[in-house]
Amino acid sequence: MSFDRTIRHCRQCGHPVAKRLPDDGDTRERDICTVCSTVHYINPLNVVGTVPWWEDRILLCKRNIEPRLGKWTLPAGFMELGETTAQGAARETVEEAGAQFEIEDLFTVMSVPRVGQVHLYYRARLTSDQFDPGHETQEARLFREDEIPWEELAFRTVRETLQRYFADQRAGRFGTHAFDIE
Template sequence: MTSPDPAFYHPAPRAQQFCSQCGHALSREIPPDDNRIRDLCHHCGAVHYQNPRNVVGVVPILGDRVLLCRRAIEPRYGKWTLPAGFMELGETTEQGAERENQEESGARIEIQSLLTVIDVPLVNQVHLYYLADVLGPDLAPGPETLEAAFFALDEIPWNELAFRTVSTTLEHYLQDRARGDFPTHHYAINLRFPD
């Protein structure tokens, strides 16, 4: 079996056309006692709410080096990122971050603390990154990663990073490391990462 083109994978569309309860066509309007446009089914009465998606990940540190993964999937194919991805049902944010790290880098880690919480309303997401100690140099990247590598802190490939949430999280880590204090940073990003 051949591998599909990396551009093949796309998340399910946010807007629905048909009701997942009964299969009838949906309309977009404000339901009674609500204040936002929703996908409504006039056949069975279902209201299809859309909520932000959580992206969870880690800032994996081994001594004075950070672990980054080069993406084998779109968006931002071939760019470097922190191990992260969408949280799954039935897991905590920390469990999701550990799972994403294992899937993308294969590194053994121990999570320390929550470093950043980033609201990204432009794409209806919230990103959470945990600071993590890497417990050894062995890596085993999964199929979503072209390669995983450790970078000295002064050699981070800033111009090749995939997302602003990654670059700002790394900036906070470097500033916190210089101070010797790692508080949780909560902020919003409203602009796309430049190409």
């Protein structure tokens, strides 16, 4: 699948770029500067977040922004430059839920090639059941498995992560799950 994330001008020198094969033997057309020959790679974006848990409940956030305004999600967002995946997941959890927690193990890694993203969720043990959501969140609330608003979840990655979380919880052990969402 190809994406139209065309780069029009070189990030190094500002001159126009053109799509062509690089001189290094690469087999994919790339955006290459017509003046300085800088190759501009277009790579997937990383979405990082947490599965915050308190006893037998999971913290979900009701979105106050598009896409999926008003739908429920796990706290997550785009990873920033200069942070690790765990740091990004923790930052997003603080920004969106205002939660206090201890980050745990990596839980799910999902490749979503259709939108050019990789989603990574960590388990996070909440140290308080009090939340102070940021401006991107209408409400932050704890749910037991039978209370999850499954039809009101914002993203398939959230649904898949929650399903695996509750399956692992029933099994009495948590693993790391890596899979693709087509």
